[in-house]
Amino acid sequence: MNPWIVRALQLLAGAAFPMALAPFFWWPVGLLSLAIFSLGQMTASSGRSAFGRAWWFGLGQFSTGISWIYVSMHDHGGTPAWLAVPMVGVFAAFLATFPAGWFALRYRLLAQTLSWLTIPVFWFLQEWFRSWFMTGFPWLFAGDAHLSSWLAGWAPVIGSYGISFILVLTVTSVIMAVRARQPVWLLPLLLWPAGLGLQQLEWTSAKGELKVAAVQGNIPQDEKWLRESISPTITAYYQQTAQHWDADLVLWPETAVTILLDQFQPYIDDIGIEAQQTNTTIVTGIPYRYPRGVPLAGEFHNSVVAFGNGEGIYHKQRLVPFGEYVPLEHWIRGLLPFFNLDMSSFLKGQPDQPLLKVGHHSDGQEQLYLIAPYICYEIAYPDLVSEMARQADMLVTVSNDAWFGDSLGPKQHMALAQMRALETGRWLLRATNTGITALVDHKGQLLARLPYEQRGTLTGVAQMREGQTPYMRWGLLPLYILSGLAIVLALLLKRRRLTATWVGH
Template sequence: MPRWLIPLLLLLAGALFPLALAPFFWWPLGLVSLAVLMAALQHNHTPRQAFVYTWLFSFAKFAVGVSWIYVSIHRFGGTPAPLAVLMVALFAGFLAIFPALVFALRQHLFGQTLAWLTLPVFWFLYEWLRGNFLTGFPWLFAGDAHLHSWLAGWAPIIGSYGISVLLVLSVTLLLEVWQRRCYALLAGLLVWPAGALLQPLEWTHITGSLNVSAVQGNIPQNLKWRPEMMDPTIGIYYDQTSQHWDSDLILWPETAVTKLLDQFRPAMNEIAAEALEHNTTVITGIAYRYPRGHELAGEFHNSIVAFGAGAGIYHKQQLVPFGEFVPFEQQIRGLIPFFDLEMSSFRHGPADQPLLKAAKGADTFLVAPFICYEIAYPQLVSRMAQQADFLVTVSNDAWFGDSLGPKQHMALAQMRALETGRWLLRATNTGITALVDHKGRLLERLPYEQRGTLSGSAEMRHGSTPYMQLGVWPLAIFSLLILGLAGWRRRRSQSFTEL
């Protein structure tokens, strides 16, 4: 193959990768995409070559997969289109550095020794690093493409990280069989039918049920934060809510109320009294400001508050860079309008916050809340779900229009429900508002960009899936064993060469 053709194939393969994910779920294309990258990495000879190959693939993957960021930068951030395109390209190029460095390190340490095993291990290390470094960006994981395939049966056991490993291992096994005719390795592909056999298993048990509703206000993003819209917005959500007092829990979206909590409290107390009469818990996203006299007076949180028959407040832990806080704020504030978006100076919430409470008669259920981007974090959701009966997530994906972003976001919420064996209710401003069962199946959803309320009956569940109990430790131990074996094989090979 001509050398100039390899970069083009890698760019094409990377661009195909997002088609394996939501909303398409053409996961066979993901196998083809990964096969091109893995084949290239198995035939490179230097760390520099591994870096370049991986960077090209990953740049195309992120340029297509996170292209939805353009909508928020240009349409709502006021950035000129050419500059917005450049910013998306720079972001994709920056994200591509992570896998490029990881696979360059693999080449430096192990060369092609046991490449069919070390490549899946380093893919796991790369996804874990990207999901945790600084604030993390746990998006476009390979395993998330398999919400509906046989491999989905592994999600409650090893999570989406583990499915990524099985996926890449399947590809490298096939390449190894093709190149070396080691047909015994095909036994490794039994993980696919094994996943199908695992799907019917119930890892959690029912503790009760709640009639739930989620309100989709559909407030245009360019009007949402105007002062004259504050009271009308509350009126919209109250009117929708008052039609569903037969629900045990009613969920409003992220920052559904554009007043601060202390400003909203008089109206909230009135709604809470009415909700309590109907034994209903209302949960809404709202901004919280520390009061005067507090050491953090004037500082803000992006929060969720429960009132009526339930109670509790939660402050968002994982904030979106540039959306909810601005890194290097003093240096870049004011450079372009995008760095001065409304409500982009939030504080991180603490990790040890109590769960929200929802009531049904004499029973009280614990609700694990997640705000927007947080639902993408497998380990955060797994930890908070340990004591929870139910998951709720609120978002305002209107920032991204009807692009790939909201669909990918919804699928991530479904994967978290599958990993934890919990039902999940999602409320958004413009969509996707939905109810998801403990198998990750989307049961009900509202049409995009329409005002309405979704209602249904949700199971409350308790118990822990293996993934909730063990997290990524099995993958970490597997990785250490493979790396130890590969290191031993490489040293042994070098010793024979010296002789």
């Protein structure tokens, strides 16, 4: 086949890939997309062709899947359209080098030995690598499309990474069955009904309830940081909160308050007294500044703080490049308005921070629950979420997705939060400035949400859960072991074949 036709097919298959994810969830499209990708790798004749085919697929995948970045760059970052479009394209081309590099390595090491098994392995490895390299971009994972399919049962066992592995194994097995005309190759498809069976299991158990409320302020992004908006914003959040003093937990979004924590302290003192009287804990996103007299004086964190009938402060650990910090800051700040956005120079929070504490008062008894908080992008990281969730009774996440308008971004972000709830067997409450504000149960199902770009408060009763899912306990260890064994077996088979060929000559 003409090489350019092959590249075009890979590009189109990659461009269709995000249709399997939120908000469409057309996961059969994802299977077809992965089938075209896998077939391209199975027929590659060199490391160079393997790299090229994976790169074209990745270019299509990321060009459509992260197109929402354009909104933040152009609509809110001041970058002209003629420059924002190619910048998104350059970012997509860069991300495409990750799968391309891993599949080129696969061919160099293994050629087409056990391709039906090693292609799923290297798909997992490239997703895993992308989740942490250069702070990571754990977005557009194949497994995230399966919140509601039979494979959802595997999420608490092997996470979304494991579901991705099963998906690619599904298509490579079908390809081998068609090629060999032997039904035995279809045995991996039994993993699908097995997932349905796993859905019937309860990995965690209930230990109590909290009455919760999540406030969606719907402050326009172009007004949010204006000085004259500070007082009206605080008033709006207080007024909405005051209607729900019967709640145990009231959650405000990321940077709901656009002044620093030390500047907001007088409000905390006043509102906190009222919250304590009603046994309510308020958790809000707010920037934190180190005070004078300490080594980090004047430096900032993107943070959440709990006050009222609870306590705690958390500093964000996983920062968004160019949004919360600027790589190579000394060289590129000032080149474009996008590199000079407000609050784009945060420090990274330390690991092992204490969880937030929320009190629950009932029948004269005070019960203390631990809440694991995640700020915006952090909810996309399976490892971070599962690690913090081990001691947590519930998850909360705050975000300001107004940067991306009514695009694919906020919908994908919400689905990632649902997958984290499913992986950890924990309920999750999410508050955003403009949407999507929602309550999710421990099965990853969306129980309630507020309309997009409307001011309102979501209320509900969240179940506290205890215990650990297999994924929380073992993480990626099973996939590491499986991947290592598959690669070693393929290397041995390749060596044996080469030896047999050499002896035959």
